[in-house]
Amino acid sequence: MSNKKSALSETEGVSSPEMTNADAVSKIKAKRKQQRTTKDLVDAILKGNITALSQAITLIESKNLKHTDQANAIIKACLPHANTSIRIGITGVPGVGKSTFIEAFGTHLTTLNKKVAVLAVDPSSSLTKGSILGDKTRMEDLVKNKQAFIRPSASGTSLGGVARKTRETIILCEAAGFDTVIIETVGVGQSETAVHSMVDFFLLLKLAGAGDELQGIKRGIIEMADAIAINKADGDNLKRAKLAKVEFNRALHMYPTKDSDWQPKVTTCSAIDNQGIDNIWQIISDYITLTKKNNYFKNKRTEQNKFWLLQTIEEQLKNTFFNTPKIKDELKKQLDLIEANKTTPFAAADYLLSL
Amino acid sequence: MSNKKSALSETEGVSSPEMTNADAVSKIKAKRKQQRTTKDLVDAILKGNITALSQAITLIESKNLKHTDQANAIIKACLPHANTSIRIGITGVPGVGKSTFIEAFGTHLTTLNKKVAVLAVDPSSSLTKGSILGDKTRMEDLVKNKQAFIRPSASGTSLGGVARKTRETIILCEAAGFDTVIIETVGVGQSETAVHSMVDFFLLLKLAGAGDELQGIKRGIIEMADAIAINKADGDNLKRAKLAKVEFNRALHMYPTKDSDWQPKVTTCSAIDNQGIDNIWQIISDYITLTKKNNYFKNKRTEQNKFWLLQTIEEQLKNTFFNTPKIKDELKKQLDLIEANKTTPFAAADYLLSL
CATH class of the missing domain: 1.20.5.170 (Single alpha-helices involved in coiled-coils or other helix-helix interfaces)
Incomplete structure (x- = not known):
């Protein structure tokens, strides 16, 4: 057959490659x-x-x-x-220089002989969109540092799920001997509240703006901050950063004293020039000393544990209820009836709960 | 028998009174x-x-x-x-002069030919402790005013219960033709959030303090306010009140713009001298005009209805779960295990939900 000149003729070829690659198999086995x-x-x-x-x-x-x-x-x-590390939350809007800051800050901590784990909470992250910390090249020194461990955010669309995974990861990092855990999050959405509920100290990174210093930051985040660091306080920006510091200090002093008895601090820094980074660690150390002394440190962790227990239960109860097909249908109808002034939110709730 | 002189003797007396009082019976029947x-x-x-x-x-x-x-x-x-009135929430710490303010403000509204209902949300109130608005003598003019209706807070210890009753009362007041509903609450605890979620406009009453202007007000309340009125701006206090106004204005301008596009206003007033009261109504009118124009007014009410529907369901789900005797017992045990580092909040939640 093979010698016939025909469009259907076959020429002898090389034997087709094996379905399994011996090299790959040995790798998988290993x-x-x-x-x-x-x-x-x-x-x-x-x-x-x-x-x-x-x-x-x-x-x-x-x-x-x-x-x-x-x-x-x-x-x-x-x-x-576990429960042995100092947990530090860091937030700030995109562009504030979080990666550069963590690179400088984390490296500084390792020179103090600390073991630093860097985690992230970013519920919006996915493979396609790219997660914070995903691009480890932005922290090239820290990623090579033997005393540091960097792990990008767990993926997932539910903040509850991502937060749970991060909380559990903290436990493992602490058991592995990391005495400082940094948790990064972006300064938008609900994730700061979640991060605030899993750390001992909450640091807000800011840029010096033009007059409207608190713009762009979600309401309530300022109140959560134990310190505000105005980053990129270098070159032409230095003067503006110092002005911003005065403004923020004034704003912070108008809030009532925190339960921790800590007066939040405002400072400037330049991560890129490695300026003011040591001072931020000093502020955190002062905070830890104060709150360990007045027991706030321990009490806050107990409260956080209770918060996550109740939070998880409540979310689960809601999920179970609102994902029942019958409730899904009826909820929409009841909302329409409320809108049409035909029922009240309370009567509608009673009805849905009776189904 | 009756004539025998003995310690056991009985003298004839008058017939004992009837068990029922004829006068009372007719009153009850009526x-x-x-x-x-x-x-x-x-x-x-x-x-x-x-x-x-x-x-x-x-x-x-x-x-x-x-x-x-x-x-x-x-x-x-x-x-x-229903749904026809302008709903105004008023809060402020005890001593700020809420009753005197509402007396002056409500009376001013009636001179503008408005019908004013004054309600209160005070979950801590009870017969013994005395509720806000309970002492109507503090509003002696308004209580006699035919265009005004004053009702003290429903009693009850659960904020959810008191809030529901107040929301339902608003409906009846509106149906009865009241075009302005004022809801008073004390500036402490969680009740402001509940009141904020049932009104169109939220007014915070303040006193001029000495420097620490925002002290004594719960975090977050400043952010909820659509206007801050510094009361008792009279006599020796006038200068301090004007200074406080400048301070508050500066603080408010540091917050991001509200979803309503409304820039919260700061003003001074003296309820006792009836000064600045008309200006506060002007501010509220401006707010209503703006938010009706940009549809925020309507959208907010829709959001509020949805909030109360979901809130009521969530509270009920939690109540049902956490009041189960088995859960009550086990919750305490799980919290102890978390405290002893023997379980995580998440594992504990999973366990409790599996019971």
Whole structure:
């Protein structure tokens, strides 16, 4: 057949490649061997092994229920070794220089012999949109630093889910010996409230603007801040930054004293010139000293735990209720009836709850 | 027997009084006749009859389920005639002069031919503790004014319950022809948020302090205010009040623009000297004109209705869950386990929800 000159003729060719690539197979086999048992992972994490830490965090982030079970077991085993770090939340609008700041700040902490974990909460992040911290090249020094661990935000659209994963990741980082955990978030949306509820100290990064210093920041974030750092206080910007500092100080002094008895501080810094970074760590240290002394530090963590317990239950109760198909249909109808002045919100609620 | 001299002897006496007092019986019978049917009450309310309005509000406030049913029927019938008033929330710490202000402000509105209803939200009020507005003598002119209706806060310890009763009372007042509804609350606790969620305009009353102008006001209330009126701007206080006005104006300008596009106003007044009261009504009128024009007025009411619907459902779901005896017991245990680093808030929540 093969010698016939025809459009249908076949020429002998090389044998088709095997369906499996021997090289890849051996790599996969090696990888499977690496998949450690829960006990192995916990032991390694407690010894500060970064690979084990990363693997365990991947289990936390997985949607596979088997992984979730293993993650829960690891978290439980790590818990007695957790709660040991200082947790610092950092927020600011895009463009304020968060990555550059964390690079400088984190590096400074490592020179003080601290072990620094950098996490992020960004519910809007996804593979296509790119998450904060995803572009690790923006922190090139810190990413190479052996005393630092950088992990991008868990993906997911529900803030509750992302926040839970981050809270659980903090536990593992602490068990792995990280004594300072930085949690980054963008200064828009609801994520600051979530981050504020999982950290000891909340730092707001700002830029010196032209007069309207508090613009662009969501209401309430100023009140959450334990310190405001006006970044990019360098070159031509220096004078404006100093003016902004005065303005913010005046604004902050008009608020009532915080429960922590801490008077929020305003400072300037230049992450790119590495100016004022040490001062920010000094402010945080002063805060920790004060709040450990007056017990606010411990009480706040207890309150945070209670908050997350109740929050998780409430969200779950709501999800279950509002995702019932019957409720979904009727909710829309009841809202229309309210709009048409035919029922009140209360009568509508009573009706929906009776279904 | 009666003639025997003995310690046990009895002397004839007057006949003992009847168990029922004929006069009281006739009064009770007359009162029962006054208890009108739902239709009678609704008809009377729509004609602006104050006695019927008061009776219907009493039904709303009653804990008797029969009364609740009748109240719900009355509310439903009144609904098509509701949503017609301007609803104004007024808050301020005790001592700021709320009663005197409302007396002056309400009286001014009646001279503009308005019909003014004054309600209150005060979840802490009870018969023994005395509720705000309870002492109507503090508003002696307004209480006698035929164009005004003053009703103290419904009693109750749950803010949700008190707020619901007040929201329902607003409906009846509007159906009775009141075109301006003032809702008073004390400037402490959570009640301002509830009042803010049921009014079109939120007014904060303040006193000129010494430097620390924003002290004593809960965080967030300043942000809720559509206007701040510095009261008692009279006599020796006048200069300080004017200074405070400048300070507040500066503080308010540092916040981002509100969704209403309204720039909150700061003004001074003296309720006791009747100074600046007309100006406050002018501010409110300007606000109403702006927000009706840009549709914020209507959109806000729609949002408020949705808020109360969801809020009522969420509260009910939580109440049902957390009042289950099993959950009550286990919640305490889980909180202890979290405290002892033996479980996480999330694992505890999962466990409680699985019970």
